[in-house]
Amino acid sequence: xxxxxxxxxxxxxxxxxxxxxxxxxxxxxxxxxxxxxxxxxxxxxxxxxxxxxxxxxxxxxxxxxxxxxxxxxxxxxxxxxxxxxxxxxxxxxxxxxxxxxxxxxxxxxxxxxxxxxxx
Numbered sequence: 001x002x003x004x005x006x007x008x009x010x011x012x013x014x015x016x017x018x019x020x021x022x023x024x025x026x027x028x029x030x031x032x033x034x035x036x037x038x039x040x041x042x043x044x045x046x047x048x049x050x051x052x053x054x055x056x057x058x059x060x061x062x063x064x065x066x067x068x069x070x071x072x073x074x075x076x077x078x079x080x081x082x083x084x085x086x087x088x089x090x091x092x093x094x095x096x097x098x099x100x101x102x103x104x105x106x107x108x109x110x111x112x113x114x115x116x117x118x119x
Contacts, residue, residue: 030116038119048081050107057101061088064098071095081106 028036041049061070067088075085083104088096 033117034119037117041119048106048108050111051083051104052107052110053086053101053104057086057099060099061086061101064088064096066090067096067098075102 037049058070061067068091069089071087071089073085073087075083077083083102083106086101088098090096
Protein backbone atom coordinates (compact mmCIF):
# COMPACT_ATOMS: atom_id res chain seq x y z
CA UNK A 1 0.00 0.00 0.00
CA UNK A 2 1.13 3.54 -0.70
CA UNK A 3 2.30 5.52 2.32
CA UNK A 4 1.20 9.10 2.99
CA UNK A 5 4.08 11.07 4.49
CA UNK A 6 3.21 12.49 7.90
CA UNK A 7 3.65 16.19 8.52
CA UNK A 8 4.77 16.81 12.06
CA UNK A 9 5.18 20.00 14.01
CA UNK A 10 7.14 18.87 17.07
CA UNK A 11 6.75 20.85 20.26
CA UNK A 12 10.08 19.57 21.50
CA UNK A 13 13.08 17.83 20.04
CA UNK A 14 12.96 14.07 20.48
CA UNK A 15 16.38 12.45 20.85
CA UNK A 16 17.19 10.04 18.02
CA UNK A 17 17.53 7.27 20.61
CA UNK A 18 13.83 7.59 21.48
CA UNK A 19 11.52 5.48 19.35
CA UNK A 20 8.01 6.88 19.36
CA UNK A 21 6.48 4.33 16.95
CA UNK A 22 5.43 1.72 18.01
CA UNK A 23 6.67 1.68 21.60
CA UNK A 24 5.08 4.77 23.16
CA UNK A 25 2.77 3.97 26.10
CA UNK A 26 -0.31 6.24 26.19
CA UNK A 27 -1.42 5.29 29.70
CA UNK A 28 -2.69 7.99 32.06
CA UNK A 29 -4.19 7.70 35.51
CA UNK A 30 -7.96 7.90 36.07
CA UNK A 31 -7.76 11.20 37.97
CA UNK A 32 -5.76 12.76 35.12
CA UNK A 33 -8.29 11.52 32.56
CA UNK A 34 -11.16 12.94 34.62
CA UNK A 35 -9.43 16.32 34.80
CA UNK A 36 -8.78 16.43 31.04
CA UNK A 37 -12.38 15.47 30.21
CA UNK A 38 -13.83 17.80 32.85
CA UNK A 39 -11.81 20.71 31.49
CA UNK A 40 -13.17 20.04 27.99
CA UNK A 41 -16.77 19.79 29.24
CA UNK A 42 -16.46 23.03 31.22
CA UNK A 43 -15.09 24.81 28.15
CA UNK A 44 -17.78 23.34 25.86
CA UNK A 45 -21.00 23.04 27.89
CA UNK A 46 -23.79 21.12 26.17
CA UNK A 47 -21.61 20.01 23.27
CA UNK A 48 -20.65 16.52 22.14
CA UNK A 49 -18.18 15.15 24.64
CA UNK A 50 -17.25 11.79 23.15
CA UNK A 51 -17.68 9.34 20.32
CA UNK A 52 -17.70 5.56 20.57
CA UNK A 53 -16.79 2.83 18.11
CA UNK A 54 -17.04 -0.92 18.03
CA UNK A 55 -13.77 -2.80 17.74
CA UNK A 56 -14.52 -3.61 14.07
CA UNK A 57 -12.90 -0.50 12.56
CA UNK A 58 -9.99 -0.66 15.02
CA UNK A 59 -9.32 -4.31 14.16
CA UNK A 60 -9.53 -3.58 10.41
CA UNK A 61 -7.16 -0.62 10.65
CA UNK A 62 -4.65 -2.42 12.91
CA UNK A 63 -4.73 -5.58 10.72
CA UNK A 64 -3.30 -3.70 7.73
CA UNK A 65 0.24 -4.72 6.73
CA UNK A 66 2.80 -2.53 8.50
CA UNK A 67 0.25 -0.86 10.80
CA UNK A 68 1.56 -0.26 14.33
CA UNK A 69 -0.96 2.28 15.57
CA UNK A 70 -3.88 4.57 14.86
CA UNK A 71 -3.94 8.33 14.29
CA UNK A 72 -7.18 10.17 15.06
CA UNK A 73 -7.83 13.41 13.22
CA UNK A 74 -10.23 15.96 14.69
CA UNK A 75 -13.02 16.60 12.18
CA UNK A 76 -16.44 18.25 11.86
CA UNK A 77 -19.64 16.67 10.60
CA UNK A 78 -21.81 18.66 8.13
CA UNK A 79 -23.88 19.86 11.13
CA UNK A 80 -20.61 21.16 12.68
CA UNK A 81 -20.56 18.59 15.52
CA UNK A 82 -17.11 17.20 16.29
CA UNK A 83 -16.00 13.74 15.26
CA UNK A 84 -12.79 11.86 14.58
CA UNK A 85 -11.34 10.24 11.46
CA UNK A 86 -9.06 7.27 12.19
CA UNK A 87 -6.22 6.07 9.97
CA UNK A 88 -3.53 3.44 10.43
CA UNK A 89 0.04 4.54 11.11
CA UNK A 90 3.24 2.74 10.08
CA UNK A 91 6.42 2.30 12.13
CA UNK A 92 7.82 5.60 10.82
CA UNK A 93 4.71 7.50 11.94
CA UNK A 94 3.24 7.90 8.46
CA UNK A 95 -0.46 7.56 7.66
CA UNK A 96 -1.22 4.36 5.75
CA UNK A 97 -3.21 4.70 2.53
CA UNK A 98 -5.87 2.14 3.34
CA UNK A 99 -8.72 1.61 5.77
CA UNK A 100 -10.23 4.77 7.32
CA UNK A 101 -12.95 4.97 9.97
CA UNK A 102 -15.54 7.53 11.04
CA UNK A 103 -19.31 7.51 11.62
CA UNK A 104 -18.95 6.94 15.34
CA UNK A 105 -21.76 6.82 17.90
CA UNK A 106 -21.94 10.34 19.39
CA UNK A 107 -22.25 11.23 23.07
CA UNK A 108 -24.79 12.58 23.58
CA UNK A 109 -27.04 10.67 23.01
CA UNK A 110 -24.99 7.42 23.21
CA UNK A 111 -23.46 8.14 26.64
CA UNK A 112 -22.93 5.82 29.61
CA UNK A 113 -25.23 6.44 32.56
CA UNK A 114 -22.49 6.51 35.21
CA UNK A 115 -19.09 6.76 33.54
CA UNK A 116 -16.04 6.32 35.73
CA UNK A 117 -14.57 9.20 33.67
CA UNK A 118 -17.13 11.74 34.88
CA UNK A 119 -15.52 14.18 37.26
